Amino acid sequence: MSVCAWPLFVQAASIDASTTDAPLLRFHARDASEAAAWQSEARARLFALMMGGNRPDRVRLQPVVLRELELADSASRLQEIRLQTLDDRTVHAWIAVPRQPTVKVGGVLALHGHGGTGEKIVRGEGLYWYGRTLVEMGYVVVAPDIGQHDLQHTNWSLMGERVWDALCCVDYLVTRPEVDTNRLAVAGLSLGGETTMYVAALDERLRLACSSGWLTTVDNMKRGHCPCWNFPGLEEHFDFADIFALVAPRLLVVELGEQERAPGGFPVQIGRGVFERIQSAYEVFGAKPAVVFTVHEGGHVFVGRDFWPLVRRELGMPRTPMPDPGAPSGQGGSRDAAKPQSLDSGHQ
Numbered sequence: 001m002s003v004c005a006w007p008l009f010v011q012a013a014s015i016d017a018s019t020t021d022a023p024l025l026r027f028h029a030r031d032a033s034e035a036a037a038w039q040s041e042a043r044a045r046l047f048a049l050m051m052g053g054n055r056p057d058r059v060r061l062q063p064v065v066l067r068e069l070e071l072a073d074s075a076s077r078l079q080e081i082r083l084q085t086l087d088d089r090t091v092h093a094w095i096a097v098p099r100q101p102t103v104k105v106g107g108v109l110a111l112h113g114h115g116g117t118g119e120k121i122v123r124g125e126g127l128y129w130y131g132r133t134l135v136e137m138g139y140v141v142v143a144p145d146i147g148q149h150d151l152q153h154t155n156w157s158l159m160g161e162r163v164w165d166a167l168c169c170v171d172y173l174v175t176r177p178e179v180d181t182n183r184l185a186v187a188g189l190s191l192g193g194e195t196t197m198y199v200a201a202l203d204e205r206l207r208l209a210c211s212s213g214w215l216t217t218v219d220n221m222k223r224g225h226c227p228c229w230n231f232p233g234l235e236e237h238f239d240f241a242d243i244f245a246l247v248a249p250r251l252l253v254v255e256l257g258e259q260e261r262a263p264g265g266f267p268v269q270i271g272r273g274v275f276e277r278i279q280s281a282y283e284v285f286g287a288k289p290a291v292v293f294t295v296h297e298g299g300h301v302f303v304g305r306d307f308w309p310l311v312r313r314e315l316g317m318p319r320t321p322m323p324d325p326g327a328p329s330g331q332g333g334s335r336d337a338a339k340p341q342s343l344d345s346g347h348q
């Protein structure tokens with residue numbers, strides 16, 4: 001990506017780097033008003049860094065339904081869809097909607113990790129059981145494919161293209177007649193947890209986020225991880241705790257497993273330090289209880305122990321799930337969920 005669009009910023013970065021190692025937009029607000037001003041600046045900078053120099057203009061989504069399927073033993077049906085996200089770009093996604101909606105329901109953006117797809121999410125395959133659980137809870141669930149490693153626009157970043165596609169899926173969610181637009185959430189594992197962080201940071205319509213298998217630092221990500229997380233300007237401006245601070249004071253659950261692999265993965269020990277920084281940002285908003293760190297016994301898997309009760313509370317409960325998705329093992333959420341495999345967190 002060219003940095004020529006930000007000559008002043010580049011100059012400022014070099015000056016700042018000579019005096020301190022702290023990122024330029026590290027969160028250090030002292031009160032809610034300062035914090036809100038910081039968030040506004042930081043969001044604009046993130047859009048610029050990730051997406052070609054400026055927040056992109058929204059285009060008409062022009063949704064196309066490619067296929068419609070019935071989900072076996074489910075009160076929801078699936079649609080395979082395509083949305084226009086830029087003038088020259090589309091995203092492929094799946095959406096699950098109640099077959100016979102009687103009232104508006106909550107909407108959830110559900111995101112997969114490396115090797116996953118939106119279809120695996122809505123079908124609840126393997127690691128992605130949480131997607132199907134959300135479907136069975138009665139929500140409208142949209143799940144884009146975000147695993148591509150081919151950059152379409154050379155002045156963008158891979159994460160920028162993925163996050164923009166995901167943001168456009170939220171735009172689509174709020175156009176669906178079945179969705180209560182005041183009840184929106186986002187959740188994902190691994191690359192999905194990373195994308196959840198960015199989407200929740202950039203889109204204030206999302207009142208609840210669950211980022212699983214991703215709580216970490218830039219330094220730790222440099223230890224052998226697939227480099228698709230990185231982009232020019234990221235570490236000069238932010239560490240991931242700062243990006244999570246953009247979600248405050250909205251509800252946020254971050255989760256990691258005790259058996260996460262290190263180095264290169266997402267060790268709990270590093271996660272604790274990151275969480276403390278996120279929590280202090282929430283404290284500035286007077287919202288410390290709104291952020292929760294779930295540490296579970298598993299590996300690189302989605303558990304949702306603290307997420308499911310919040311989903312029920314914030315998005316309502318259109319249906320009774322079968323079986324109870326609050327099962328602490330993280331494998332009880334979907335009737336056809338396989339025992340969670342451990343995704344190699346070295347390639348999240």
Ligand SMILES: [Zn+2]
Nearest residue numbers: 114226227228
């Ligand atoms: Zn990658």
